Structures are given as structure tokens and as C-alpha cells.
Amino acid sequence: MQEMPKAYDPQSVEAPxxxxxxxxxxxxxxPDPDKTPFSIIMPPPNVTGELHLGHALTATVEDLLIRxxxxxxxxxxxxxxxxxxxxxxxxxxxxxxxxEGISRHDLGREKFLxxxxxWVQKVRSRIVIQHMRxxxxxxxxxxxxxxxxxxxxxxxxxxxxxxxxxLIYRGERITNWCPRCTTAISDLEVDHVETQGSLWYxxxxxxxxxGNPSADYIHVATTRPETIVADTAVAVNPNDDRWKHAIGKxxxxxxxxxxIPVIADExxxxxxxxxxxxxxxxxxxxxxxxxxxxxxxxxxxxxxxAKMNEHAGPYNGIDxxxxxxxxxxxxxxxxxxxxxxxxxxxxxxxxRCDTIVEPIxxxxxxxKMDPLAKPAIEVVRDGRIEIMPQRFERVYMHWMENIRDxxxxxxxxxxxxxxxxxxxxxxxxxxxxxxxxxxxxKSKAIEQDPDVLDTWFSSALWPHSTLGWPNQTEDLRxxxxxSVLETGYDILFFWVARMIMMGLYNTGxxxxxxxxxxxxxxxxxxxxxxxxxxxxxxxxxxIEKFGTDAVRFTLATGGTPxxxxxxxxxxxxxGRNFANKIWNAARFFVQSAGEGRVQLPHDSHTAESRGDxxxxxxxxxxxxxxxxxxxxxxxGEFQVNExxxxxxxxxxxEYADWxxxxxxxxxxxxxxxxxxxxxxxxxxxxRLLHPIMPFVTEAIWQHLRDHVDGLEEALIVAAYPTGExxxxxxxxxxxxxxxxxxxxxxxxxAERGVDAGRFVEAFVVxxxxxxTLEGARPVLESLARVRPLHFVADVSEAPSANVxxxxxxxxxxxxxxxxxxxxxxxRDKLSKQLAxxxxxxxxxxxxxxxxxxxxxxxxxxxxxxxxxxxxxxxxAEALRTRLSELG
RNA sequence: GGGCGAUUAGCUCAGUUGGUUAGAGCGUCUCGCUUACACCGAGAAGGUCGAAGGUUCGAGUCCUUCAUCGCCCACCA
Numbered sequence: 001m002q003e004m005p006k007a008y009d010p011q012s013v014e015a016p017x018x019x020x021x022x023x024x025x026x027x028x029x030x031p032d033p034d035k036t037p038f039s040i041i042m043p044p045p046n047v048t049g050e051l052h053l054g055h056a057l058t059a060t061v062e063d064l065l066i067r068x069x070x071x072x073x074x075x076x077x078x079x080x081x082x083x084x085x086x087x088x089x090x091x092x093x094x095x096x097x098x099x100e101g102i103s104r105h106d107l108g109r110e111k112f113l114x115x116x117x118x119w120v121q122k123v124r125s126r127i128v129i130q131h132m133r134x135x136x137x138x139x140x141x142x143x144x145x146x147x148x149x150x151x152x153x154x155x156x157x158x159x160x161x162x163x164x165x166x167l168i169y170r171g172e173r174i175t176n177w178c179p180r181c182t183t184a185i186s187d188l189e190v191d192h193v194e195t196q197g198s199l200w201y202x203x204x205x206x207x208x209x210x211g212n213p214s215a216d217y218i219h220v221a222t223t224r225p226e227t228i229v230a231d232t233a234v235a236v237n238p239n240d241d242r243w244k245h246a247i248g249k250x251x252x253x254x255x256x257x258x259x260i261p262v263i264a265d266e267x268x269x270x271x272x273x274x275x276x277x278x279x280x281x282x283x284x285x286x287x288x289x290x291x292x293x294x295x296x297x298x299x300x301x302x303x304x305x306a307k308m309n310e311h312a313g314p315y316n317g318i319d320x321x322x323x324x325x326x327x328x329x330x331x332x333x334x335x336x337x338x339x340x341x342x343x344x345x346x347x348x349x350x351x352r353c354d355t356i357v358e359p360i361x362x363x364x365x366x367x368k369m370d371p372l373a374k375p376a377i378e379v380v381r382d383g384r385i386e387i388m389p390q391r392f393e394r395v396y397m398h399w400m401e402n403i404r405d406x407x408x409x410x411x412x413x414x415x416x417x418x419x420x421x422x423x424x425x426x427x428x429x430x431x432x433x434x435x436x437x438x439x440x441x442k443s444k445a446i447e448q449d450p451d452v453l454d455t456w457f458s459s460a461l462w463p464h465s466t467l468g469w470p471n472q473t474e475d476l477r478x479x480x481x482x483s484v485l486e487t488g489y490d491i492l493f494f495w496v497a498r499m500i501m502m503g504l505y506n507t508g509x510x511x512x513x514x515x516x517x518x519x520x521x522x523x524x525x526x527x528x529x530x531x532x533x534x535x536x537x538x539x540x541x542x543i544e545k546f547g548t549d550a551v552r553f554t555l556a557t558g559g560t561p562x563x564x565x566x567x568x569x570x571x572x573x574x575g576r577n578f579a580n581k582i583w584n585a586a587r588f589f590v591q592s593a594g595e596g597r598v599q600l601p602h603d604s605h606t607a608e609s610r611g612d613x614x615x616x617x618x619x620x621x622x623x624x625x626x627x628x629x630x631x632x633x634x635x636g637e638f639q640v641n642e643x644x645x646x647x648x649x650x651x652x653x654e655y656a657d658w659x660x661x662x663x664x665x666x667x668x669x670x671x672x673x674x675x676x677x678x679x680x681x682x683x684x685x686x687r688l689l690h691p692i693m694p695f696v697t698e699a700i701w702q703h704l705r706d707h708v709d710g711l712e713e714a715l716i717v718a719a720y721p722t723g724e725x726x727x728x729x730x731x732x733x734x735x736x737x738x739x740x741x742x743x744x745x746x747x748x749x750a751e752r753g754v755d756a757g758r759f760v761e762a763f764v765v766x767x768x769x770x771x772t773l774e775g776a777r778p779v780l781e782s783l784a785r786v787r788p789l790h791f792v793a794d795v796s797e798a799p800s801a802n803v804x805x806x807x808x809x810x811x812x813x814x815x816x817x818x819x820x821x822x823x824x825x826x827r828d829k830l831s832k833q834l835a836x837x838x839x840x841x842x843x844x845x846x847x848x849x850x851x852x853x854x855x856x857x858x859x860x861x862x863x864x865x866x867x868x869x870x871x872x873x874x875x876a877e878a879l880r881t882r883l884s885e886l887g
Numbered sequence: 888g889g890g891c892g893a894u895u896a897g898c899u900c901a902g903u904u905g906g907u908u909a910g911a912g913c914g915u916c917u918c919g920c921u922u923a924c925a926c927c928g929a930g931a932a933g934g935u936c937g938a939a940g941g942u943u944c945g946a947g948u949c950c951u952u953c954a955u956c957g958c959c960c961a962c963c964a
Binding site: 004006007008060068080107174192199209220221222223224235267268269271272273276277278279280284285286287288345346359390391394395399439442490492493501520525526544557558559560562563564565566568570571573574576577578579580583584585587588589590591592637639642645648649656657660662665667668680721731741747748750751753754755757758782836839840843844847850852854855856857860863864865867868872 | 890891893899903906907908911912917922923924930931944945957958959963
């Protein structure tokens, strides 16, 4: 039997308990064909570095759900994993080797990838340790990495299927190009920032019929003058009278002096700028489309790092923004710059490195999304997948319905290599296994595409690839579709939407039933936590400082699903204090139990079986039942925060503040009858709390087993209370009255300045509730520190001079407090209360006198209001009597 | 240009089928005897639930408009 220290010490408790859970194999998934499984595939953290608070939140919520279901007896699988995070990891490792003064090109592809793998090994183990510190009860034996063989096979199989069905294609398209990462990125990887910039008005000379520059100009407006060198046309709206005369003519491109046509295209908005637009199909998405329609040549005037190339004439080799300055100056010199205006526009930045993205035409691989999106829309519409909070379903729909093709090729080294080979005959083909020859011409001169896939491609397959797909494994059959996906709303499109599409495409089934989206965790000022701001908080630091349970409790209850929330020390202190409260409430029990063993009450399920128990016992047992029921309901609705709050309130404000104090009254008299009830409520609370606060509850559980019979060997596998059994409304009502009386007396004592320790005389006037109150005499005397305590049936039996009083709906308190009475204050207080009561009475009279209310409101509401009116009336009456006695 | 969210006590936030006199934590003010806990206990003060309309017997909760802040989506040069 071990002593419990005075304060809960997370540091000394957490690691041994986690080891115990692991050693006993409690985390291991055990399928049972007769039961409905509950499964979660953990969102794999990136191997870019440490876990952040978003991961901690995901881990908390998922662990909570898993522990809850495990205790309910459901077969549970929680499968952990790690993501190779292509571009992000490559960037991190590039920065690492830059410290040694080398670039990836110095190393070469193979050596560089070796360095990445070294990095991965290091970071993976840290992520695992961090997760363990958070108390996650996932099945570690099943941990998967996105670059493992299984996911590799799934990636290549999926690619080949899509390729063979024509849903993957390769084409020269305009894509977002990051000149720093030197790769194409998808639309989603571009962050748009409203930026104050300039709009330059430039005059292009029009050529006359002989092909010589005329005095006539066409005026264009541009925000990116450096792209002038790649213009292949000028476009105007066909209905624009100002420019009708120019359509079909030829303009002379300044500086480059190329002849370009003036064309008409509906896309051009006459209201903007001059109504004439320079067309640069190689460097602008809209212009690319116009170019396609008019068969314009495409000129790309920049290299991979966005330096101007040979197409840029005098600017060859110069950076794009430097070129912008130079060309503006040159145009001015030529007299072709008409004016400059301030102009705000939205500039795309690489979400990985914040470099300004350049739209550039290049050869890339794309997935045709429309056919994949349709079924994905369907499953959310018909409820096969539920997204919470529900408002995100609209966001999802909007994106799906306007979906654009997905650029999946990346000019990177780290990632899944595109499984396409080119034959020197000009053929290309996709393969699952590495081929040795071209399937068509049998040539051995084949070469694999050098590019890798967008990291989200493998992520999209995660729920089924981790379970063995494309093999039809037992795991896949049993655990798929998974139950819940928990992640941040910021990756709804990146990940959730794509998992739904690819899951349906590959398996014909949804990947998960429920999507639970959490908000962003912000700092105390509401700012996003970013490395550049330096306000990123490491979950481990918080765990060291407050304990894991405190962090989990705070994350789980501190906010609402889908909404951002601020995290700061005061919030975590609340969690820490709660853990300590639980610890000490248990400590009180353990001390009270002493050497003896306590039996749990063997029949507490029906109100009758508890009929002759003391009021406070009946009350707390009844309240425990409702709490258990409510917690299960809330968890079932994923209202994790409300479940946590409810448990907090129940445990602290009802069990600890009231029941334990009431139990002390009997215990002090040497009556040990509260012990079974204390044990019962305590162990039930521990079960209920365990999913949210696994460590403190398990630690206490192990202590409790020394004192209480019939407890399972470990709380993590103990049964979860569901609250079956009958409540005892009568006991709840009577206990409420007792507590009200105690509170009223305490209030008088405090207001009149009665010494805290002093016992004083009190009269409780009550008719209907006298038996209840008489039964609670020891509790009242002790908790309110009143003695002698008189129960009388009528106010006339209580003294009226020099008294302080309080009027409750079912009782009045009269306390003779010679020397402490301030008549004016007393009158004031009672008058105010009377005014409140009278206002209440007239409000209720009005309400109940309203025929509409009587005929339309439900009966129980009417009955309640009637009761309310009656008791408020008698309360007002009592107050008037008291006041008149005061004179 | 569309869409979404937030606006509730000094601060940070709950409040999910509309139904008693709107809650919590922190902070503030009093007081602290106790078989757990000062990471505590008792008592108190503090809110016209962003504004204006509307629906309803009844609105913090539903509808409309507006304001402020924040976010997402969008190829207007």
C-alpha cells in the first residue's frame, strides 16, 4: 500500500503508467467478428520536425474517443503513422546541409536522399516520443510511414489505374511555379496576399498597312511589365468601340520589337485599365486560355529560378523583379510609358517558402478531378460522411463543385517517384513494378520520369493504404471504412476532400464516417503560432510544466469544434488544478478508508433499493447516473468540450464541494457508512474521466485497488459507465433544498460578519420540508456551523427582534445575531429581494394570464411556470411579513 | 467579387432540437474554523447576450439588414 503525496505529481506518474499500458498490450487492436469496430487512422505528422499543438489536439481528441470506445468494449484500432512530407522535408534538409555550405546539387540525387533518410530516422523517433508523452493509446506495432512498401505499392497501383483510365494526363499547362523550390506546386499550395503594387500603362505602336510603325498606339495596362517580353498578342473586347479599329492590326512589341496581333476576346473586361490587355500565354493563366483559343505561340521568358532567359533580349540573365525596374525605365526612355497608378492586387506566394509564385507554362502531370469529385459530393450529400461542424459541408461542396485539375508532379527528389517510364521509341507507360523493357517495343532503353508526386497524393490513400490496400486484407475488411477522421479545418481540401475522392475511387467505400474538424490553436494574443513570429509552443514544454492531463483537459474543453482558440497559462492552470482536485478527492477517500477494505454498494441501480439511504447518498448516486448518461450522449455527438465541462462541474462542484463535505459529518462521528458511496462515486468518476485525463485517473485507480474490492486490473480496460439505472428526483430536490439552506445561512454569516469558526443559533421555518430538513440536521449544523438549530413550523415561533433572515421558496432562515444586526442593511436587502420577487410575480402573472401562452405552450412548461408563480408569491408574502416586523 | 465565422461579466470562453431569474475559469472585494486539496474552502459584486427590425405565447438561440474584427475561396490584366 503506497502513500499518496499531497499534490498530484504528473512527472513521477506518467512514464511508468504508459510503460505499464504498453507492456500489458492494452493498445493492441483486437478484432472481434461479433462486434462493431471503432477505428481511427491517425493523421500522419510530417517528418519536418516537432509536433505542434495542433497535433496535440488531434492526439487528445482521437485518444479520448479511442479510450472511450475501448472501455465500452468495442474493438478499437488506432493506427499511427508518419508522413514523408515531400516538399516540406526536402526544404528542411536542404536548409540543414546549407549549414555545411552544400546544396543538394553538390550531393546529387542519391546522396541527398541518403541525408533525407537520416533526417527521417531522427525526427520519427522524436515524434513517437512526443506522442507517447501525450498518452496516446495507439497500436504502435502498426505504425506506418508514407514511404513504406505498402503505401508505395498503393501509390503506384492507384497511379496506374488512373493513368490507364485516362484520369491522369501529362500536358503543357500553366502552373504555379516556385522559383525557390524550383518546382511546380498546386493551386492549394499558393497563398494569396493582397499587396499594394503598381499598374503601368504602356503604349504599343500599331503598324500601318506597310508594316511600319504608325502614329497610332494601343494602350495596355499591366502589373507585371517584365512579362512584356513574352507577349504574343494584345487583346481587346470585341464590343469595345474604342478599340474596334485596332482588331486585326499588328502591334509592335516594345524593346523586343516583335510583331504581335491585336485580337478580340470576350474575356477582356472593357472597364479595366485601358480595355486592352497584353497577352502573355507563357506567364499568365487567363492569357494562357486566350492563347489557346487563338492559337497564339507560347513564350516562356524565365528559367526555373525566375531569371529572365534568352527570350528576354537585353534582360537575359537578370532576375524578374530587377527586370521589372529596368524595363519600366527603358519604356520611359522610349516614351512608351504613359503613366503609373497605385494598384492593389492579390499576389501568390509559395505556402512552403513564401517566395512569390510565378505562373509558368511547363510540362506537368495532372489528375482529372471532375469524375472523382462527383461521387465525393454524393457521399456527403446523402450523409454517408458527416462533416462536423456541419457548416464545413458547404465549404466542401463549393470546392468540390468548382474543382480544377490537380497538378501532381513535383520537380523534387524526395517523394514517391512518378511510376511512368519513357521509351526511346517515344512511348510512355505506367507500371506498378519497375519494368525492364518497354511493353510495346521491348526496348531496354527506358527511363523513369525524374519527378516525384505531390506529397498529398499518398496522403489521399492513407485510410486504405495503411490497412493493406490494394491487397484485400483482413484488416481492410474489418476496420475499413474507419469511424472518425479528426484534423484541422485548414486541410479540408488538401487532405480530407482528396481522401474521400481517392477512397471512393479505390475501394468503392467512404474512408471514414465522421469528419471532426478542429480550429487553430493561437497564442494568448490570438495570433497564429508560426516559426517566424517565434511564438510556437512545444507541447512537451506544457506537459513538463502542467502535466499531460492538464494539457489534454485544456485542449479538449478549452474551445468549440471548428473554432480557433487561444491558449495561455491560465487555461492550463485550470486543467492542472482539476487534476490536483481529483487527486486530492481520492486522497481523502484513501485516508478515510485506512487499513480496511471497502465494498462497493452492491445494488444501487434502482431508486427503491436506495430508498432508506441517507439523503446525500441517494442524491449523489442519482447525480452520478445522470452525469454518466449525459457524458455518453455528448461524446456520441462529438461534443467533447461539453462532456469535459460536465465532468468538471460534477466532480468539483457536486462531489468534492458538497458530497465529500457531507460525508465528513458522519465519518467524524465514526460512522463509516459513507465509504462505499465515496468509493462508488469516485471510481465511477474516474472511469468517466479516464478518456480525457488518462494518467491521473489510472494512477488513482491503482491506489484505489488497495482499498476497494472488485475493481478491474487497470482503468484503461475497465468498463465505461453508461448511466443505466433509475434516478431519484425526490432526493435531488430535497438535497437541493438542504444545500440552499446551508448557502443561505452562510450568506447571512458572511454578510453579518459572524466569525467563521463560531457556532451560532438559527431557526429554520418550514412547513412542507420539515422532515427533510430535520433528517439533514447534522449536515446543516456542521456545514453551516449553526447550533442550536431549531425547526419551527411558523415564523411566529422564531424571534423577530435583532435577527437577520433569508427567505427561500420552501423555508425561511431566522438568525438572532445580537450586536451584529444592521437594521438598515437588513431592510435594504429584504426590500430589494421583495422588489425582485414582485417583479417576478407580475411577469409570471402576465405570462400565465395570456391565453396564447396557455393554449400554445407545452403542458410541462405551463405547469412549471405555475409552480414558479406559487412559490414566488409565497416568497414575496414572507418577505413582506419580515419587512413589516422590522418596522 | 462570392462565402464563412466571431461579437455574451474587467479578461478568456461555454451555452446543438427556442422554454425557469444567461453560466464557467481567471481577475476583483470580504472572510477562512475544518479527516483531501492554498494547484484550496466560504460568501459577494459584476451582463439591456454588437446594433436595428422581424417571426413566435416565448429569442442569447430562428429570419432580415447593418457595423466591427478575423478567415476561406475566386484567372479581373
